[in-house]
Amino acid sequence: MKGVVFLGDRECAVKEIPDPVPGDGEVVVRMMASGICGSDLHLLRGTTREGAVKRGDRIPGHEPSGVVAQVGPGVRQVRCGDRVSVFHYLGCGRCRWCAAGFLQWCSQTRGYGGIIDGAHADLILTDERNCIPLPEALSFGDGAFVACAGGTAYASLRKLALTPGETVAVFGLGPVGLSGVLLASALGCRPVGVDILPERLALAERTGAFAVVDASREDALSVLRRLTGGEGVPAGFEASGSAEGRKMLVDALGRGGRGVFVGAGSQEAVINPGDLIGRQLTLMGSFVISLGMAWEMVCFLAEQKISFDPIVTHRFPIEEAPAAYRLADTGRCGKALFVWE
Ligand SMILES: [Zn+2]
Ligand SMILES: [Zn+2]
Known part of the structure; x- marks a missing residue:
């Protein structure tokens, strides 16, 4: 062979x-x-x-x-x-x-x-x-x-226990992030894709994204807050594996928000447990x-x-x-x- x-x-x-x-x-x-x-x-x-x-x-x-x-x-x-x-x-x-x-x-x-x-x-x-x-x-x-790619996204979304209509921010629009956008859209949610490559943002639009944000040109956090009436997103999915994406996920979550980390990559510590207390965030990891x-x-x-x-x-x-x-x-x-x- x-x-x-x-x-x-x-x-x-x-x-x-x-x-x-x-x-x-x-x-x-x-x-x-x-x-x-x-x-x-x-x-x-x-x-x-x-x-x-x-x-x-x-x-x-x-x-x-x-x-x-x-x-x-x-x-x-x-x-x-x-x-x-x-x-x-x-x-x-x-x-x-x-x-x-x-x-x-x-x-x-x-x-x-x-x-x-x-x-x-x-x-x-x-x-x-x-x-x-x-x-x-x-x-x-x-x-x-x-x-x-799809299985990894599916298992992560199951952990987020999404409700139809909920906004879910997806950071990193490679095939895993795009699978997350596609599945979240199929579940009746509002996936918002965040990336810095125009090709990937265009794919997210084709894949069912409610909105896309080019983080190289716009302040993704303000856009996400605007899309959720100033609250911050109830759920987030990190597939970029970058320190920036991970930090953005924690910062983007509103009160009671749930976040799941999927992308492997950066070794940098970006999460401050103090950030989780007041907003009562739930952060999870997911592997395949x-x-x-x-x-x-x-x-x-x-x-x-x-x-x-x-x-x-x-x-x-x-x-x-x-x-x-x-x-x-x-x-x-x-x-x-x-x-x-
Ligand atoms: Zn793989
Ligand atoms: Zn065994």
């Missing part, structure tokens, strides 16, 4: 790699759509040539969606031909965190594109339990969103999604007829991975997907 490998210095290549063989309880999924995520870019940017050599030929990518191509011995429910989104952490399957669906917290967790081969390849090896059935109503692209909630999300998308399509701006065959990564690295696009015919 073909698979992508990082070479260091922001370069990658497509290589011929042996096909995976399913062992006990494992299945091989033929990719139909596989997204490039911000976390892949951290690896692409972070690997020096030396680091890339150490990493070897590990395949990146953790937004897998496709069709089951082969099942190993002991696989009981999943069948060849099943359309699936693949949960992107493998776990032992027999501990409290696996039982709760948080395979990312299992002591034996293995993440795709991290310590095991990921989804930027024709085929991916996974466990039967990781295959989330994809209803016909959802595209393979939607399945890729469930695996990371649980396996059980991913099943719930797939039902929600199918029942509500929601698609992440408006966020997809580019589709590439896997052979064009270097061009796809170069584009994603600029940040001046929505979601870039690898797709197979």
